Amino acid sequence: MMDGSMKDIGTSVQHTIGLIVDDEAGVLARVIGLFSGRGYNIESLTVAAVANSGKRSRVTIVTSGTQMAIEQVKAQLDRLVPVHDVTDLTTDGPFVSRDLALVKVSGGGEHRIEALRIAEAFRANVVDSTINSFIFELTGSAEKLNAFVELMRELGLVEVARTGAAALSRGETGLQD
């Protein structure tokens, strides 16, 4: 590459990054602070202690940027002291990514029946119900959830809560802790 500047190389692409971190006070602030301080995007971020590895948490971050920016994100994350391992799931092979959404829809008559029918087609569960409303729970790819929410918009959508992506690479191996 003869162009000395890295700023404009490549187009912005979405990447899913997996992290294993020490489950200690402030670790999430370090990760988020790195993103905000350096101007990286966070499209979603999930974090929770992962039971089978003692005092460790797993963070899944969906971000977007040029290949060079993503390499920076990884390098910067890797030098945080409580970070054990970093992987760019998007470039490191096939991976599975799932969101969970809770979707509240209110209304009666045809709208209510149609909402229930579409929920069945999406394999959503009804986790709360009143005479005039449902809360649907569904998991899947971000695209599937987006599609469901769009359809519900026509049918009395009240509010949505989503977890953001949790993701693992396919196959036998995984992140080191």
Added chain:
Amino acid sequence: MTIMAKAALNKKEASTQLMSGAELILRALKDLGVDVIFGYPGGAVLPIYDALYKQDDIKHILVRHEQAATHAAEGYARATGKPGVVLVTSGPGATNAVTGLTDAMLDSIPMICITGQVARHLIGSDAFQEADTVGITRHCTKHNYLVKDAADIVDVFHEAFYVATKGRPGPVVIDMPKDVQIEKAVYHLGAITEHKTYKPQTDGDEAAIREAVALLAAAERPIIYAGGGIINSGPEASALLTEFAQVTGMPVTNTLMGLGCYPASDKQFLGMLGMHGTWEANHSMHDCDVMLAIGARFDDRVTGRLEAFSPGSKKIHVDIDLSSINKTVHVDVPIIGDARSVLRRFLDIWAEEGYGRRQPTLDGWWQQIAEWREKKCLSYTDSDSVIIPQKALERLHALTQGRDTIISTEVGQHQMWAAQYLGFDKPNHWLTSGGLGTMGYGLPAAVGAQIAFPDSLCIDVAGEASIQMNIQELGTIVQYNLPVKIFIMNNEFMGMVRQWQDMSYEGRRSETYSSALPDFVALAEAYGIKGLRVEDPAKLDATIQEMIDHDGPVMLDCRIAKLENVFPMVPAGAAHNEMLLSSDAPSKPTDDEALAVV
């Protein structure tokens, strides 16, 4: 005694050694080889100060402002290669330290900063002198800790030193709640050889090193661009860099932070590069075919306009920090590793392959460099009536030859002139705030260096504006009888900003005149320091000599030409080969985009 045997012995005596948190802190510092700390007392560190009072192993240097403690620790670290240690109280003590922490972060200076904190049960209650120190310093430290249990102190301190000094060095904060300083815990000898997560790579990838050496061996117009990472890697890295340049016959340029890592007096040295670098260094960078960047980070003050930075070269980048690679400039051969270890391999492979000194193939390149040198880009017009700043520094350089001179600077024009005119032949003798550009750095940094090297000639090259940012440290140098020399280049302007206003803002000198200056001689004398003033070029040498010869601190008010500008200069938004010299006419108007970038 091995570490294992020591540990075993300590385990034995440990059962009897119940200590307070404050005592554990000092004992851990002693175990870690610390003999001096820079600090300022306050309510939340009273137990530590009480423990300090009762011991003689660690000397405490009382500064006059916490920011100065951090810069003194930086100066100490930069001059010795050891981490600098700071002790400040909670709240304002910690927030005053933030500038120095950020400075150390940007210049990769190893530092441990112990901050007092309110007692654990008061944290979060807006208690007196409470600040969220860990939150505030998360962005300006390499790592930080809040110690919630006295039993953790020893291990946290050992880990903190490991993190501060391994890999790319940096500042680490340890926040110590006051009740944890009082709480008792069992002492044990800490030891850390490998961290569970932080494991910087020190040996470069062999294949990449071989590829780099082959590229350099085949180069027709190579250049070595070496930065502060060489200094951080230790004096051996400087020696290896020098050897590699000598063996290969390649030209060397240094960043501001790298000055001294290659002898400035050597004929293969092209001077500093970048915004105020030399004509020959910047043109060589622009036209080279293979660039070896080592311990340097393609800072925007170095590269100029990125799109036009060294457009035709293959770039090799040796750095201990992966995040420095491809951050702003794409490189062809990245090598992650410690400069010393990688340079050793470079030399071995160079010898093994029998490349030798490739003088014949580099002749044309050196001829081109000689033409660039003919520009004599650092020449200036001298005067009989007024002291020209460049001349003042040339004379300072000449008159300090043969002494172990450690120079610190503040930030601005005087800093750039010092970088240009005070040739540094050895590492660890140049202390300056490069990345953050912190006015007020130089005087406390000189204090730190003078504490480490009482017999060296420590000179703070200052401007009349910068010196006022930490001038209270005159008290510190008097208290400890430090023979620090303060060489104020007084042009009655915040000169660098004034230069920019003249060049890019049509001379609107908005708020850059240094009004209401103190009488620096009288000020020095008020502290009991020798004050000198020189205005007449004919008396310059004698006055500098008087400053050097005086057995004690001196403040010299050197009145210089008021409107001299720093040249050469890569103007806003320009490329390396579009430099301005002092002889050039005023530059063309700068467009808004360029003004925003630089």
